Amino acid sequence: MKKALTILVCIGCIVILQNCGSSKKASKTATAMAVSFDKDVMPIMQSRCTPCHFPPDGRKKALNTYDAVKANIADIIARVKLPQTDNGFMPWKNKKPALSDSLINVLVEWQKQNMPQ
Structure with missing residues (x-):
């Protein structure tokens, strides 16, 4: 017992x-893992997508607002994951360094969390 x-x-x-x-x-x-646009995503966009995608200097598709990034997040993720030798790879050629896996993961997590602002 x-x-x-x-x-x-x-x-x-x-x-x-x-x-x-x-x-x-x-x-x-x-x-x-909680990710927000203002705190996590926008700093990535500012450091890796300027000046090309930020008006007034940028002449490419603008990615400087929440709505623009939200509407294009699938394409952004696909392009940053491409091999650097691919013509669609971003950031373009030698303009900015490629995103690290951890930065790409921030974008992926933000998309999975329904893109909170």
Whole structure:
């Protein structure tokens, strides 16, 4: 009886500890992955898409507003993921450095989260 009770208590503790750790990790991940246009996406656009896509100097499709980026996010993601030798790759040729995987992931996450402003 004593042995069975000890085993049940140990199992209960293990289950509780596993669930606590998982929920903390899940909360931390959800919080860390929250992406907004103003805080996360616009700085990428400003650093990698100017001056070409920012009026008045830019002569390409304007990508300087929330609505413009939101309307073109699928194309933006597709183009920054292309091989650098591809004619459609952005940022264009040697104008700006290619986006890192982490910056591309910010754009992808923003799109997945329904593009919050």
